[in-house]
Amino acid sequence: MNEKRASRIWASIVKCASREGAPVSVRHVCLACAEAVSAGVAVFLSDSTLRTGQLVFATDPLGEELVELQTTAGEGPAVDAAAGFEPVLVPELGVEWSRGRWPGYVPDAVRAGAKAQFSIPLRIGAVRLGALDLSRRTSGPLAAGALADAMVCADAVLALVLDRAAGAGGEDRFFDHGAELHQAAGMVSVQLGVPVGEAMVRLRAHAYAHGERLGEVAKAVVQRQLRFSANDKSEGEHR
């Protein structure tokens, strides 16, 4: 059952954090993900506005190197995943179609020791932030259930990255909300003249600053009781 999957993953993330006595961060999501899918895990962020200081996290040197290679070459499974809608799954990195698709990346990746790579988009609707990049030194597909586990981890990374950008604590999970949140983000993006991803961050920051729930803030925006103005620094005005 999927509910059990999400609880299991979050419990694992929290455990990784408490092992270090630190608040939950992207690092812990990657560690938990690595345990769940038996692969190296790295985060590839394509949206520079949301980097919040830390460039990339990787659970192992291979993962880190692959992200660097893809960033430099401007191509690779993570680059495609970050730009597209779907995961890019490459159980055998060295085969012809893979070499043909990413000629500026695959030879270097194989030389570095990578045999399989699976990249999952980090996105909320049309807001694309990057990809969660899984890699292995052995070829073969992901185990059953591993992809779904990795997707839950991708959502967790998204929630943490957005929350950090909002200066908030990482408690609010963007994926537990319904349509209103996304409609509100669209509206606020026009009000502020910013991309939708940033609008989501501003909504979250407003909720956090006012001690309100994100869902309530979204509802107020959609009902036109709360409006964000480009002149304000971070907060919306209630009517």
Next chain:
Amino acid sequence: MSVPDARVTRTFVELADTLVADFDLIEFLHLLTVRCVELLAVEAAGLLLANSHGVLNVVAASGEEVRLLELLQLQNEEGAAIDCYREGRAIECPDVTRAAQWPVFARAAQEAGFAAVVAVPMRLRNEVVGAVNLFAATTGELGPDRLSVGQALADIATIGILHERTLRRHEVLVEQLQTALTSRITIEQAKGVLAERLGIGVDEAFASLRLFARSHRRRLAEVATSVVERQPEGEAVAEAYRRTR
């Protein structure tokens, strides 16, 4: 009450016809919910899919009224859809005033004007991926005929989502579900952008998106992406709306 055979056949042919190369999943699912309402003589229909967290999300509904969407969405706490999803079987409630097991859902359903509710599972082999909700304005059972047509429509919806030649890997199911859910989120974002730009409500914004997609033979999710990313096509949608006023 039985369902007229010819209309059922026509509907299935119509839906099967849409399962071609350039097929638009969200539009297909929307059409399916509308056909549910027509064929089964119910008031409203909604289609929910579970994401990888097991949270049911509305992916299509026969109408965009807030009341209906909220009613569908709140079922993550209690209601016919969540029971149907968990148990993998049809759940019927011919009279919501008797639904003591769903106090919040029953009240919301009544406030929305519904007296009876049914949920049929969307399943592929052993996996339940979501549910189709049917709402009637009067009490009473759906009856075996309508229930089996409803299940067949839900099965078509599942096939539409798993629109691949063969389902070789479990990953394809997960990917396709994620694509459907991501598409829906993009559409919600686009509704917000358009609503704000044009000074209209989100349901009117959705209608303008659909109209544009259909008349330009583009997928809803693609047009929505253009709107959200402020690409020229997105501008064209706003322009097209303004011209109709």
